[in-house]
Amino acid sequence: xxxxxxxxxxxISGSGCPLxxxxxxxxxxxxxxxxxxxxxxxxxxxxxxCSATQGNCSDFHLNYSITQGSPDAQGxxxxxxxxxxxxxxxxxxxxGSVNYPVTISSDYGTIETxxxxxxx
Numbered sequence: 001x002x003x004x005x006x007x008x009x010x011x012i013s014g015s016g017c018p019l020x021x022x023x024x025x026x027x028x029x030x031x032x033x034x035x036x037x038x039x040x041x042x043x044x045x046x047x048x049x050c051s052a053t054q055g056n057c058s059d060f061h062l063n064y065s066i067t068q069g070s071p072d073a074q075g076x077x078x079x080x081x082x083x084x085x086x087x088x089x090x091x092x093x094x095x096g097s098v099n100y101p102v103t104i105s106s107d108y109g110t111i112e113t114x115x116x117x118x119x120x
Contacts, residue, residue: 020117023060023087023096030114031104032080039106040068040077048101055096059089060118062100085118096120 021028035043045064050057062085069078081104089096097119104111 019114020119021083021085023085023118023120025084025086027065027082027084030081030083030102030116031112032078033111034072034076034078035106037071037075037077039108040079042107043068043079043111044105045081046103046105048103050098050100053097053099055089055091055098055120057098059087059091059096059120060098061086061088062102062116062118064102083116085116087118087120089120091120093120 019030043066045066047062047064050060050062062083064084065082067080067082069080071077083102087096097117100116100118101113102116103113
């Protein structure tokens with residue numbers, strides 16, 4: 001099941017998020033959470049150094065985006081983190097697998113670190 005098929009936060013609901021994706025350019029939701037107004041403006045994502053388990057890191061690319069929704073009655077703002085993995089190598093399918101540590105944080109500290117696996 002793709003990560004973006006979840007309707008609630010994997011972290012909040014206590015269920016596991018699938019964090020292994022084919023590097024096909026498809027947008028995948030990796031986390032949703034709610035923060036206060038001052039924290040929303042400082043939310044950021046840091047993609048760490050790639051490590052290859054098969055193939056080469058230079059063949060893979062991981063990008064992210066952050067969206068924020070409208071505040072609720074208490075002023076809390078829903079945030080959603082998406083990633084998109086692509087493959088630019090020449091190897092056939094099944095020839096590459098890499099991992100990226102992805103840290104979600106704000107000025108208030110680390111919210112979460114996830115290990116994202118991309119494969120081709």
